[in-house]
Amino acid sequence: MRNIAEIKLPHNLQMAYTSKFCYQHQCQYMLINNKELCTVCETEKLTQQLEREVANELIARQTLAKYNMLYKQSILQDETLLDAGFKNYIVTDHEETANKERALNALKQFRKGEVFNIWFTGNTGVGKSHLAMALLRSLNEFDRHVTCLFADVDEMLRRIRDSFQNRENKFTEKYVTDLLTSVDYLVLDDLGAETGDIDTEKRASDYTSRILRGIINARQNKSTIITTNINRTKLEAMYDRKLVSRMMKNTYLIHFAETKDKRIRNIEF
Incomplete structure (x- = not known):
């Protein structure tokens, strides 16, 4: 399971502000490796993805615990x-x-x-x-x-x-x-x-x-x-x-x- 702190950016990352404006987050777009994007929007998308991964892992663990109950907790x-x-x-x-x-x-x-x-x-x-x-x-x-x-x-x-x-x-x-x-x-x-x-x-x-x-x-x-x-x-x-x-x-x-x-x-x- 990943967290945001573990995500590393490339060493040769090139960034620059553009004239495009994100009205939702009130900030300038950035040109990152020739791709124009809002960094706040991207951060939110990444956070949602990580939350889904955490939720799916939790469900998988709970399901496994239920399955194992018969074998590990039977008397x-x-x-x-x-x-x-x-x-x-x-x-x-x-x-x-x-x-x-x-x-x-x-x-x-x-x-x-x-x-x-x-x-x-x-x-x-x-x-x-x-x-x-x-x-x-x-x-x-x-x-x-x-x-x-x-x-x-x-x-x-x-x-x-x-x-x-x-x-x-x-x-x-x-x-x-x-x-x-x-x-x-x-x-x-x-x-x-x-x-x-x-x-x-x-x-x-x-x-x-x-x-x-x-x-x-x-x-x-x-x-x-x-x-x-x-x-x-x-x-x-x-x-x-x-x-x-x-x-x-x-x-x-x-x-x-x-x-x-x-x-x-x-x-x-």
């Missing part, structure tokens, strides 16, 4: 998820094929500007997080002016708790809440896992419910994608029914009922 336990896409989601049965198509259909609706929530439900290891990240990456590539973020719920809460004792930890409750509510598209991954074993009757703590409630309430006009291994009955027992109802508002469901755990599918004992 992950498994960094390999950042490589998850539709192309490397391998389908092996009818249900996987159908659910991949449902996810791609949701992507088309998002690209049209529709606002709704997606729930990926089913057993662990079936590819819910993979497809959720694939959606975010596709949206990120389609429009670099939107912001996308992936947040593992358990990791998010762990970082917030760590900030209680560690002042250098930026992941305070306010920072995380503001971050997750500000983005256009958010994945809340593995909802319910923060309570421990999904087969227990544990309820989420009041603190956890308060954080989730604050995020969901602030995202009523934005799209949120949620993955969970827990069915609705257990979710309503784990959290208050009003919170679950708001999370399920205008929901597009992608459910895995039969797909086996992809992580251990080929492991035999």
